Amino acid sequence: MITQVGEWFDHRLQLAAPVHEVAEHPVPKSTASWWYVFGSAALVVFLLQLITGIMLALIYVPSGSEAWNSLQNLNHDVTLGWFIRALHGWGSNFMVAIVLIHMVQVFLFGAYKFPRELTWVVGIFLLLMTLGMAFTGQVLRFDQDAYWGLGIGASIASRVPVLGPVIVKLMLGGPIIAGATLSRFFALHVFVIPGMLIAFVALHLLMVIKLGINEWPMPGRLVKRATYEREYHQLTLKEGAPFVPYAVWKDLFFAAFILLAVAACAAFFGPFGPSGQPDPTIIQTAPRPDYFFLWLYAVLSFLPPSMETPALLIGPVILIGALLLLPFLSGEGEKSWRRRPIAVLTILLVAVALATFTHLAGYTPWSPHMNAWSSDPIPEKVLHGSTALQRQGALVFQAKQCRNCHSIGESGGQRGPALDSVAVRLTQDQLIRQVIQGGGNMPAYGKNLSPAEATALVAFLETLHPAGQSPAHNAALGEAQQKSASSQ
Amino acid sequence: MSTDNTISRRGLFMKAGIIFNGLVATALAVPIVRFLLSSVTRGRANRYLSWVSLGAVSQFPEGETRLATFRNPYVTPTDGKTADTACWVRRIEGEQFQVFAINCAHLGCPVRWFPQSGLFMCPCHGGAYYQDGSRASGPPERGLFEYPYKVENGLVTIHAGELATPGSPTASLFGKKPPCAA
Numbered sequence: 001m002i003t004q005v006g007e008w009f010d011h012r013l014q015l016a017a018p019v020h021e022v023a024e025h026p027v028p029k030s031t032a033s034w035w036y037v038f039g040s041a042a043l044v045v046f047l048l049q050l051i052t053g054i055m056l057a058l059i060y061v062p063s064g065s066e067a068w069n070s071l072q073n074l075n076h077d078v079t080l081g082w083f084i085r086a087l088h089g090w091g092s093n094f095m096v097a098i099v100l101i102h103m104v105q106v107f108l109f110g111a112y113k114f115p116r117e118l119t120w121v122v123g124i125f126l127l128l129m130t131l132g133m134a135f136t137g138q139v140l141r142f143d144q145d146a147y148w149g150l151g152i153g154a155s156i157a158s159r160v161p162v163l164g165p166v167i168v169k170l171m172l173g174g175p176i177i178a179g180a181t182l183s184r185f186f187a188l189h190v191f192v193i194p195g196m197l198i199a200f201v202a203l204h205l206l207m208v209i210k211l212g213i214n215e216w217p218m219p220g221r222l223v224k225r226a227t228y229e230r231e232y233h234q235l236t237l238k239e240g241a242p243f244v245p246y247a248v249w250k251d252l253f254f255a256a257f258i259l260l261a262v263a264a265c266a267a268f269f270g271p272f273g274p275s276g277q278p279d280p281t282i283i284q285t286a287p288r289p290d291y292f293f294l295w296l297y298a299v300l301s302f303l304p305p306s307m308e309t310p311a312l313l314i315g316p317v318i319l320i321g322a323l324l325l326l327p328f329l330s331g332e333g334e335k336s337w338r339r340r341p342i343a344v345l346t347i348l349l350v351a352v353a354l355a356t357f358t359h360l361a362g363y364t365p366w367s368p369h370m371n372a373w374s375s376d377p378i379p380e381k382v383l384h385g386s387t388a389l390q391r392q393g394a395l396v397f398q399a400k401q402c403r404n405c406h407s408i409g410e411s412g413g414q415r416g417p418a419l420d421s422v423a424v425r426l427t428q429d430q431l432i433r434q435v436i437q438g439g440g441n442m443p444a445y446g447k448n449l450s451p452a453e454a455t456a457l458v459a460f461l462e463t464l465h466p467a468g469q470s471p472a473h474n475a476a477l478g479e480a481q482q483k484s485a486s487s488q
Numbered sequence: 489m490s491t492d493n494t495i496s497r498r499g500l501f502m503k504a505g506i507i508f509n510g511l512v513a514t515a516l517a518v519p520i521v522r523f524l525l526s527s528v529t530r531g532r533a534n535r536y537l538s539w540v541s542l543g544a545v546s547q548f549p550e551g552e553t554r555l556a557t558f559r560n561p562y563v564t565p566t567d568g569k570t571a572d573t574a575c576w577v578r579r580i581e582g583e584q585f586q587v588f589a590i591n592c593a594h595l596g597c598p599v600r601w602f603p604q605s606g607l608f609m610c611p612c613h614g615g616a617y618y619q620d621g622s623r624a625s626g627p628p629e630r631g632l633f634e635y636p637y638k639v640e641n642g643l644v645t646i647h648a649g650e651l652a653t654p655g656s657p658t659a660s661l662f663g664k665k666p667p668c669a670a
Contacts, residue, residue: 064567151591169527175530176560181570280570280598285598305627366613367612444624
């Protein structure tokens with residue numbers, strides 16, 4: 001009976017034969033490996049994103065005035081709304097991570113070489129679209145971070161020569177970040193980019209099937225345009241095994257494991273935000289991007305001002321250009337990472353750089369601690385035995401927000417150097433000069449300190465040296481002058 | 489079936505059909521592109537900017553810098569709170585003011601004013617500005633953006649309506665400050 005129904009449908013659809021052909025196409029036996037599971041895992045997480053995304057769209061309202069409320073409704077009122085939001089949020093983090101891991105594996109296994117150049121190029125577009133989905137998704141979580149994140153995006157776009165203002169207006173859909181901005185990011189996140197993603201994923205998969213999965217690279221087995229396809233044919237048709245079930249079971253296990261991991265993170269950590277309402281008049285906020293853009297956040301605070309615009313505008317072009325050109329510049333030759341030390345070092349360098357920047361963005365040493373001046377106490381041992389003038393100086397130090405950028409006793413901002421031993425580094429004259437005139441990235445405080453305040457502040461700073469280490473003094477002055485200088 | 493040099497009736501019709509579709513598509517593209525670019529063309533025509541009041545002069549004590557908010561002059565029905573905008577108003581003396589955009593000149597984060605140290609500080613990448621808006625330290629390349637203002641009937645009004653970004657057309661309206669506070 002079931003066979004008959006099946007035959008009835010297949011007589012009309014005629015899909016059984018091509019599906020069998022695809023499922024049972026022979027693959028090199030060496031590819032039935034745990035290293036070959038990331039592509040399919042990315043596809044499965046993408047499907048999860050599609051399903052949870054449609055679920056969220058049942059409740060979410062893409063309106064500047066309602067989006068935040070509809071997210072609260074999802075989090076708190078709709079049954080398991082929080083869990084679907086959490087699945088979608090964690091799914092996006094996993095998808096970015098898996099796509100990157102997949103790319104690293106493909107790079108290290110030389111899978112981008114002849115004849116799979118176009119598969120790699122389409123893959124780069126898929127990576128860019130995945131990052132595009134991540135950014136637009138962060139915008140749809142229309143909270144303070146989303147609002148100011150858009151402001152940062154607009155500021156970067158505005159630096160494009162000549163076309164900057166046009167791009168900003170196109171991006172925002174109006175003169176300011178408002179309802180129209182959210183609506184167009186909704187259209188991008190829900191229609192435009194997913195549509196392109198589906199088309200490009202189909203193309204990517206089609207090429208994987210038509211050209212065959214990359215064989216396990218053997219050191220010394222070089223790719224040559226003239227002979228590669230014949231050699232690959234030998235590996236698949238003569239020595240290969242059908243993809244289903246020979247290799248597919250590892251893909252299935254890993255995909256299920258990843259889905260389980262996403263669900264576990266979602267259940268354990270819950271959904272992301274939303275943080276405060278997107279009200280631009282609430283300025284007590286320190287906006288931060290989601291984790292996949294944290295490295296960029298760090299880079300933007302370290303670049304010298306003159307380098308920033310060129311780096312922001314030219315950097316991505318060079319980076320994406322290099323990735324797109326890679327298979328055309330090294331389309332032949334060695335595939336194995338064992339014989340490609342520069343490839344391995346490049347991956348290590350990029351990984352270490354990204355990890356370092358992401359780690360730094362976790363505690364933002366470049367940002368002033370906006371509340372340190374009013375909330376961080378001066379350590380008791382610093383004040384112990386100090387004079388009235390020095391204590392007055394400590395008050396000035398706090399009241400003038402010096403603490404926002406300078407730490408004492410490991411609390412306070414890290415924008416400027418820690419001052420626990422500043423008296424060892426700078427003489428009294430140098431301290432006065434630094435405070436009054438600023439310099440080396442420190443603002444000048446001359447206009448905002450009365451002479452009495454400046455004297456008190458420097459008197460306090462001079463007490464900041466480790467026990468047993470004497471403060472710096474001007475060697476050009478005699479001992480008597482030294483004494484009179486420090487007693488002034 | 490047509491050979492190389494002859495055009496069959498069907499072939500001609502097919503070509504005419506393609507050309508016909510091309511013409512219709514081009515005609516339809518005009519309103520679609522105009523729709524897409526509407527936010528740009530409106531901006532070109534300067535229809536986003538107008539004078540908005542920040543309140544009476546007496547709300548802003550001399551020698552102090554206060555936060556003021558205004559509703560963006562151009563709003564759409566779904567803007568909600570996002571059309572409310574903040575700015576810093578510094579009353580130097582009498583009717584002499586400086587009105588700064590809230591957005592850091594680096595990447596647009598909201599700067600905060602610290603009257604005790606006379607500095608604007610940005611929470612994002614650590615930009616700092618002096619009380620007159622000039623750059624003090626950090627990654628910004630320039631001082632804070634300034635709105636043109638006038639005092640009319642005892643009200644402080646500013647010419648506003650667009651997000652302050654380094655390359656916005658309004659940036660030319662925003663006064664550029666010399667990089668040194670002096």
